[in-house]
Every structure is written in C-alpha cells, then in structure tokens.
Amino acid sequence: MVMDVHVRDLRYFVAVAEEQSFTRAASQRLFISQPALSKQIRQLERSLRTTLFERKGRTLRLTPAGEALLPHARRLAQDWEAALLAVSEASAQAGAMVRVGFQTRIGRGLVPAVTARMHQRLPGWKLVFRQVSWADPTVGLAQGEVDVAIAWLPMPDTGALSWRVVAREEIWVAVARGHDLAGLPMVPFADLVDEPFIALPRTAGAQRDFWLGTAARPFPAVIAGEAETAEESFEAVAAGLGITLLSAGNADIYHRDDIVCRPVSGLPPSELAVVWRTGDNRQFIDVFADVCCACSHPMAPASPASEPKA
Amino acid sequence: MVMDVHVRDLRYFVAVAEEQSFTRAASQRLFISQPALSKQIRQLERSLRTTLFERKGRTLRLTPAGEALLPHARRLAQDWEAALLAVSEASAQAGAMVRVGFQTRIGRGLVPAVTARMHQRLPGWKLVFRQVSWADPTVGLAQGEVDVAIAWLPMPDTGALSWRVVAREEIWVAVARGHDLAGLPMVPFADLVDEPFIALPRTAGAQRDFWLGTAARPFPAVIAGEAETAEESFEAVAAGLGITLLSAGNADIYHRDDIVCRPVSGLPPSELAVVWRTGDNRQFIDVFADVCCACSHPMAPASPASEPKA
DNA sequence: GCACGTCCATAACCATTGGTTATAGCAACA
C-alpha cells in the first residue's frame, strides 16, 4: 500500500520552493490560482505527514523534510519528461512517422512539397501533422508530442531547441471590418500600442511578447483576451474584441470577409522555422530539416497577394 | 504545458506489463477492479497519444512505446519511494523523533519501559507511535511512514526488512460468546479449519496466511470478512461473523465481555519483533532495537494471565 | 497606532476523475 504522488504536485512543490511564494509560483510559474496551489501543497504535506514549508509571517522557507524532497522532486519531473520523450520517439520510430507540430497553418506550398520530397528521401515514412496550442511555447517538442515543428520564432531561449529559418515575413495586423485602422494602407505600430490585443496565453512566454510587439512598446500591451489557436484569435478579432498581429503570409492564408489585414511598419519581420530538439540525432530529423529548407523561400516577398478588400 | 502522470498510473502500467493481463494485475497486484485498471491504462494511452499494449485476442504484449516506457516507469516508482524515505527520515531527524509503527497494541509493559530507556540513551528524542493498517505488510516501513516497527512476524521475505524477536506467544482463538468452541479449555486447530475467519487484507501477504494458519491447513480458509485493524476484527468476531487467531498476550490485552478467547494447539507460536529497514544505519535504530530487546521477555509464559470467563 | 496592502488558508461551488458493479463483445477452448 503505497502513497503515490502526481508529478504535477511535485512540480507545484518545486515551483513554490524556488519562488519562495505561493502567489508567485501559482500565477507566474504554474498558471493556477493561489488557493488551488495552497490546497495541493497542504494535501501533499498531509499525505507525507510532515510539513515541507515553514510559514513565518511573510517568509516561506523549506523545512528539513522539504530540503530532502526538493532534489528528488526535480529529478522525478525531469525523468518523467525523459520518459515521455523515450515513449514518443519509440512510437514514432515504430510507426515510421515524422510527427510535425504546428500552431498556425503552414501553407506557403510547404506541406505538399515537403511531403513529396520526404517520400523520396525516406520511402515508407509518413508525415503526421499535429496542431499544438499556443499555450505550449515549444510547440509540442518539450514533451515529445512531436518530433519536429514548423513554428514561428522566437522559441524558448534555453538551448533545448534548435532551428533553421525557412521564411521571413513582415508583420501585419488583423482588425475587425469597420475598424478605424481598416482604411489605412499601412499602419505604424505606434498607432497600435493603445489598441486592445488578443494575446497568446501567458505560458507562451517570448512568443506572446513577440506577437504583442512588446520590444517595440513604450508600455505594456492592453490585453482584451487570450487565444490558444489562430482560429480562436480571429474569431475574437472579428467580434471586435481586439486586434492581433500576424505574419504577412498568414494574412492571406487566414483571409476572411469579416477581418481586414494591413501591413505594420516599425516591427521586425516574423520568421518561420523548422524546429527540433537539440541533440535529437535521429536521421529523419536532419532529412526533414533539409527538405524544409530546400522547399522554402526564406526571403519571401514583402507583401503577399492578399489585398485589402473594399 | 506538461502532461504529467500519477506514479500510481505508472505502477498500474508496470503491473499490467509484468502480469500480461489486466485481470491478474488488477486483482492480484493492484487490488482494484479490472474495469478501473482498463480505464486508467486507456486514459494513459490517450494522453501519451500512443498505445502501450497490443491486445490480440487473449494475448497482451507491449508495443515499442510500451517497451520504451517500462524501464522508466519502474525507475520512477522506485525513485519516488526513495524520495518518500528521504523526506520521512529528514523529518524524523529534524524533530528528534523515532516513529514507531504498530498494528496491534504493543502492551507487555514494553511502551513505558522502552520510552524510559530511550530517554536515558537519547535525551531529547521522543517516541511517536503510529498505528498502521494490516493492509501494509511492512508496517509502514516500506514507504518511510515510520522508522521502526513493533510487529508480529512474518515480515515480507525480500530482505528489505530486518528484525529481532522480542516475544514468542502461543496462538489463541477469539470467538463470539456463546460460540460452540467457547466452552473448550483448548482448541485443536483441526477443529477450526471449517470455521469462517475474519482475515487480514490480501495485501498483507504472508502475515494474512500466518493468522489464517494456512501452513497447517488441509484446504484454504473460509473467509467471512476482512479487517484492517484489530478493533475491526474483534467487532466482527463479537458479531458472530467469524473467528480470528491472535497471540496469547493479545487475548488479555483485547479482552472484552462479548468475546471468548481460547488457546489453540497445533500451531507454531507467534513472534513479536522489533523491525527496521535493512541498511538503515541511523544510530537511533540500533539503540531502539537494543532497548526493545532489553525490555522484553522473549520466552514469555505459555499461557498469559487471561482466563476464560464464565 | 492605525489603515492599507499583501500573502496564505479556508469555504463554497462545480466539473472532472477514479473507483465500483453490470454487462457487452470477442476470441480461445472443449
């Protein structure tokens, strides 16, 4: 009869230990409410029959039992991720599958071209495309949900991922039809900083910041809502809840009658990349990356065929 | 955004992999229903987005993904147990506590005597007594719930635990007042083999067998019920649901007006031991074991003061 | 010294989960 633990609770514990705060750990690391975290840690303490944190006024410190648990908890979480990876890679290998993660439509003629080339290079192998939520900044790579990804930079800057750029496109903005900005041929980003934005989830990290134009802002963005997929985002834009930035090519790919897209000046271009886990030496990863680069046009035209519609 | 796992589900997976059967794993290893196990494994497969077992007719075999997961799952479960131990020992050390597990009342003058001696030998340390369910054959030692235990043999024969016997007592039987056997001064075990028994839980393993007199039986015991504590067991006996074996000293300790206890012939004596985890080199473990042996009378009188009451 | 703000803990609520029993479907065996 064993008292088992959920790895999620170990992550909760590690986050609290590292932040030395339930509130910060909950909102900035774990994205759950503080009472939920408090409750889970209390329950873990009850089942371990010891306290893990000494709460004294506003300071939070690990008890000796907490100190003893911390390295174990870190290792268990890491080992589980390694297990996920092993399972995922075994599954892909066995099924002769390349699982390709993406968050927005790939388009740009890549999928048919890459698929054809891959069949030539690796007969019998098949591509499986998996949409991954914007909530996951690693596009499914960290947990081994996918083997490679076609994703917009930036990726998390930890060295865990590697990439090669396959397209560069300028930034456009999507607004609801009838919006003031819809009539402009090009919109300076400075005109957008006051607008409410539909943002990626906070777990998206640097990617969210990029699509909010955070680096070019004098002050933080006004967030009118969050979306985990492009479809969600455009529904919100069409409803007039806010605006969103997107790549020039996606303005075309996602064209719809109730949204108007305009180029934006004052922002660096967006970059689409083929991404993989650093150190993933499986042959098909290199093959796939090579094929993607061969099939792409990294310096795409500045403005796509999509035109504002009257 | 991580897909985390419960260590319990990893144990479920390992059990199915090793038994090559959901039904056997559920009933003989995990003590849950087979549909519950089926459901949990299916859910694990869904969240991993791969199958772990190939079901073909009546054969069950691991898929490549399942093969990849198995060593990780075993290691994670073991590492969690190591973590439990580390936490538990750190907690005990910090609190200068010896946590003593027991399943039936210790009695025999041991607790006061051992407590006094321990204060002499380890001033400032305190004994904490924790009752552990009979469901746990290691009396709380395997998961680090306790540091030592005072428990009736047999212990699981895996080498993970070590012990020294502190008392030997013949076996008695407890029956409801008014039971046919209540009038006998001594009961041959042969007269008991047809009686319905109140057993320890199946997870108790060898201990359950011992208290059913399994080794001395011509056929398996009739199980009228299970109990996780002595109190539960005696309530069931008093209600006439079945009978139970107990040590001679416990016949006295647990004396109550609605139960009659009688000595049983034909069974080996029961042995009370101080038990600890093999390899647990903490000083206070040895001290505690020494003190228990010094305070005990390993060759207790064959019959205790308890007499059958008219 | 008091008011305010911040942090953690608990209450109430609710959707989801993990167990049960009943039973369906399928395959192996006699």
Place this chain on the structure above:
DNA sequence: TGTTGCTATAACCAATGGTTATGGACGTGC
C-alpha cells in the same frame, strides 16, 4: 457450437482539483 475468460464500456457515485470570494495575519507606511 456452446462455454469460458478476458478486456472494454456504461452507469453510477464519492472524491478530487480547479475556480472565486473572503478571512486572518503580518508587514509597511503615514
């Protein structure tokens, strides 16, 4: 071909893990 055994699903229900609201305690600033 009928029976048996195993896995999967349905229906049910208690427990869990999240939310918001809020209370209590403590630190800070005036």
